Amino acid sequence: MVVGIMIGLAAIYTNGETFVAHWVTPWGELFIRMLRLIAIPLIFVTLVKGIAGLKDISKFSKLGIKTLLIYLCLISISAAFGVGMGAAVRPGALVNQEIAANLQETYQSVIADKAQEAGQVKDMGPLNFLNDIVPDNIVSAASNNSAILQVIFFAILFAVASLLIPREKVQPVIVFFDGLNEIILKMVGFIISLAPIGVAALMAGLVTDFNGDASLFSALGVYALTVIVAMLIIMYAFYPLVIRLFSPRVRVGKFLRAMYPVQLFAFTTSSSAVTLPVTMKTVEEELKVSNEISSFVLPVGVTINMDGTSCYQAIAILFIAQVLGVDLTFAQMLTVLFMTVLSSIGTPGIPGGTYVILAMVLTSIGIPAEGLALIIGIDRPLDMLRTAVNVTGDAAVACIIEKNPTKNPN
Secondary structure: OOOHHHHHHHHOOOHHHHHHHHHHHHHHHHHHHHHHHHHHHHHHHHHHOOOOOOOOOOHHHHHHHHHHHHHHHHHHHHHHHHHHHHHHHHHHHHOOHHHHHHHHHHHHHHHHHHHHHHOOOOOOOOHHHHHHHOOOOHHHHHHHHHHHHHHHHHOOOHHHHHHHOOHHHHHHHHHHHHHHHHHHHHHHHHEEEEHHHHHHHHHHHHHHHHHHHHHHHHHHHHHHHHHHHHHHHHHHHHHHHHHHOOOOEEEEEHHHHHHHHHHHHHHOOOOHHHHHHHHHHHHHHHOOOOOHHHHHHHHHHHOOOOOHHHHHHHHHHHHHHHHHHHOOOOHHHHHHHHHHHHHOOOOOOOOOOOOHHHHHHHOOOOOHHHHHHHHHOOOHHHHHHHHHHHHHHHHOOOOOOHHHOOOOOO
16 A cells, blocks of 8 residues: 555656556556455355355344344444534534535536436335345346445355255265355455555555545545544444444454454445455454354354444534535424435445435435535545445454354254
8 A cells, every 4th residue: 555655656746657557556456356256156156155155044034134233233324423423523614615616517427327327226125125135137136346235135045045955965065065165265366465565556556546636635525534533433333332332242442453454445445345355255264163163154244234324424414514504494404314224235236326315315315416526526535445444344243242242952
């Protein structure tokens, strides 16, 4: 990361931005492509292997319900914290109105597209999320990295079916997935060994990309600082408290030290799915979580557990409302909280990601979707930070589940 920042700064001072864009950044993009290449196979194989290894359906049901409930609780707490931070600090009240107007004009076409997508998603009906969960073609879903939730559904369905068949009949399949898992992990090892080069290239490109937008950071500094402080509190105060209360076998200091490299990797890549191989390796080797637990909890967390995203969305919505002079009622604040929780869980299956979700929530409480222009310019580094929060939450839940792993009642 330090080398990448130095390369980016040197390029800025020597007018070498074009050189970085043509000869440095592509190596980072290639690294990300390789990680995306392995993401779907890794999630599918580890889920099938983890669930099939439970040996009975009752153990899976207990593990699954417990995991989902913990994830939902953490997301709700994070979203509520974000609403509280945004309402208490009120960063939008300090933003220069002239700059806000210029930003809206600059990003007008982008916002129009996102608003249209948000309207289409909103018109699909309340049960449309089922289409984002259940694929109509597993081959098509497996070829699309945005359809991870559909791959997870098929993997769980496949593995649960194997639990209902006599062990001796499915043993060849289990042996096959055991071997396939070893191959996938070896491939992950090859790719991860290129991380220093990929991270340096990505950071160099990021530094040069944001050189012309320095004024955005000063104009929206309070908003960015509010998000950063909220993310840091969740990572370094809330999660340690959760670990201390619900997973005393793991020392807080050890947890934070083990997660630091994972957080840096997630910060650089801005993708929980891309970081999954690193998260699994760290959780199993450093935090001593069994493969049986990590292979189920972590892949599911990549899609469902979006603590950083939910907190960020709440602050962003309040910030936009404050800048545009919209005073939200208590009922509207509750709507923001509720929709933020639900949208965080459904993020992977919605075209356009976070911006589309934010546009939907903004529209639902009577705020123009054009307000998104206020945050687009500085969203990239904040996205990097909230990804670090998300992967830390996944690891924390794995440690909690490992404290009292579901046992076979028989």
